Amino acid sequence: MSFSVSLSGLAPSAAEGADDGFVAPGPGSFELPPVFHIGDFGVTKPMLLLVLSAVLILAFTIAASRKEQMVPSRLQFAGETVYGFVRNTLARDNIGSEHFMKFVPYLFSLFMFILVNNYYGVIPFVQFSTFSRIGFVVPLALLTWVIYIGAGMWKHGVLGYFKHATMPSGVSGPILILLVPLEFFSNILVRPVTLTLRLFGNMFAGHLLLILFATGGAALLTSGNLLYGGVGILSFALGVGVSFLEMLVMFLQAYVFTLLTSMYIGEALADEH
């Protein structure tokens, strides 16, 4: 029984001593109490983690680029691998060799930022992906939105960009009445929404799944029924499997967000043909 007490102390979303025992985790599990207050403003765990991620990335990139050598040290090699991945695979292949260097700083910071904030979800004692709160994802998507529309306007002019984005080349006549609103909707209005929901939804669903397997497994194990206990062990085993899946998804989402950003920029900068 001491096991169940210590577990419910660790995971506030688990059931605590009620007759029904187990309360399934839900969106409420993501609403953490403030750690401390500044005036009336409560500072919560994801806010602190967000600031910590900026410090971590800054420390990593400074340490990796401080002593540049012809034969790189391990840290320099790691930094250069990430940078080279973003610059070559994401930026150059999608934006084109003419303008891509202007966008590499943004894409690299975006990739590192999302990667670190996602991997908080599997680090012991941290275990909270910052981006499983939607409020932290919206500004990132809006920033990407402003940057790719701005890049298009810089290249084609304001009206030229809207023409470029909403009128597919080689189409003319009355079909444009149908196409222009559709293209405007899909290229300009929906993109930031899907960017936000994709990152948020993946982090949210993954974290919810992990909470469910952990707290559900604990509730089954401590239920006192031998058969339920067996299922509880199975639940923990599945939770470990899902953690590995989540690690893949966390990398993939950082990759996909940066890939889509560079694709949108590349599309906005493309020449008419």
Place this chain on the structure above:
Amino acid sequence: MDASPTKGKAVEGSINMIGLGLSAIGPGVGIGLIFAAFISGVARQPEAQSRLQSIAILGFVLAEALFIITVALAFVLPI
């Protein structure tokens, strides 16, 4: 064994979750088709892997978006 309906507990939950499960079918099939095409493309022409990979992941992401939007809506909409 007493089979009276008051004995057992009613199943509670949101019907949104059924819709969530249904919405996973389409993207599941779609993502399977995308990666099947990717694998056969790489088997045919291994040197094209790096080009095909980003296209495959883009398609995967777009197909997955349908489900992800439903995940968000399933928790946001009441009941």
